[in-house]
Amino acid sequence: MRLFAAVLPPASAVGELARAVDRLRNLPGADSLRWTGRDGWHFTLAFMGEVDDAxxxxxxxxxxxxxxxxAAFPLRLHRGGRFGRRALWAGAAGGLEEMRLLAERADAAARRAGVGMEEHRRYHPHLTIARSRDDADLRPYVEELDTFEGTPWEVTEVALVRSNLPVSGVRGEQPRYETVGSWPLERAS
Incomplete structure (x- = not known):
């Protein structure tokens, strides 16, 4: 099965971001982007790809x-950015060092369990909200997200998520995500 470790934002944070994304979807050219499904919004910590059931x-x-x-740590959705002309994302603020540490630990856990991981890269927390089909200019969307500040919440668990890729061939179909495990973080003292 295709797996990744993630931090899943709470419904309140998803709702705040959804309102901001609704405004983005009204900008010129927004219909040329592939917008990700809100029910799948997450911060990937470690992408594992296909993992043998054993x-x-x-x-x-x-x-x-x-x-x-x-330890549990504070986080909030914060502003946004882009990876070139291909991906538009919402960023994070708060416990970023703790999030990087959790990402490193999730990556190490997968490696030690025998999962063939890609080359380790410096972690950059982001939540993908859209992808470009045709090298669109994403700068207006990033500028619109420049003032976005979500309400802080506490990250209290890490989730293992299964990614079910679209198989129907229907244009616009989204991957489906299913949490197959979750573990609580240590409570901050």
């Missing part, structure tokens, strides 16, 4: 340990 027990155990060693 590795799941060890992966679950190691992700649980990584979560237990990480």
């Amino acid at each position: 590795l799941l027990p060890e992966l679950h155990e190691r992700l649980g340990r990584a979560a237990h060693r990480t």
Whole structure:
């Protein structure tokens, strides 16, 4: 199954971002973008790709340990950015160092469980909200997100999410995400 470890924002944060994205969707050219589904908004910590079912027990155990060693931390959705002309994203503020540490621990947990991970890159927390089909100019969208500030919440768990890719071939169909495990972070003292 195709898996990744993630931080899932609470419904209140998703609602705030949804209102901002609704405004973006009214900008000129917005219909040329592929907007991601709100029910799938997440911060990927470690993308694992296809994982053999035989590795799941060890992966679950190691992700649980990584979560237990990480204290809960504050986070909020904050502003936005782009990766070139291909992806538009919402950013994060708050406990970014804690989030980077959690991402490193999730990546290490997967590697130690035997998951073949891609080359490790510096973690950049982002939540993808749209992708360009044709190298669109994403700068107006980033400018519109420049003042976006979400309400802080506390990250209290890490989730293991299964990504079910579209198979129907219907234009605009989104991947479906299913949480297959979650582990609480250590409570901050």
